[in-house]
Amino acid sequence: MIQTGLFNNDHLDSLKKALDVYAKRHEVTVQNISNVETTGYRAQKVNFEDMLSGENMRLRGYQTQPDHMRIGNDDPTHVQERVEDANTDFDNGINNVDIDNEMTTLATNDLSYRLATRLLSGRYNTLRGAIRGRMA
DSSP states (O other): OOOSGGGOOHHHHHHHHHHHHHHHHHHHHHHHHHTTTSTTOOOEEEEOHHHHTSHHHHOOOOOSSTTSOOOSOOOGGGOOOEEEEOOOOOOOSSOSOOHHHHHHHHHHHHHHHHHHHHHHHHHHHHHHHHHHTOOO
């Protein structure tokens, strides 16, 4: 089995995971925006990037045998996003939803989602071309 180059699926899995996280972040952000005037509502956020930069992702071991114990997690697809309280000091008099911040998050997330979609689409087009025998 080919482990490198065109048929390496590591990037595909990472892009798919990124799309899942961006979709969840969109859902949470839209929920925050829709509750901007709900008394007592607590803004939420999706925590994913902090989890990727955690100690578990930094420490990696090389597995020479399938029975060896794995050290660290070198695959971001196994890291789960977590929805948590935004813990913001912002107070609009009703709750802690900062509409300007939420709109910025929504726009940034939309751009990130579009970029990941284009990258994934390009990767599939390259694979499709290779299957059909076309050169890039």
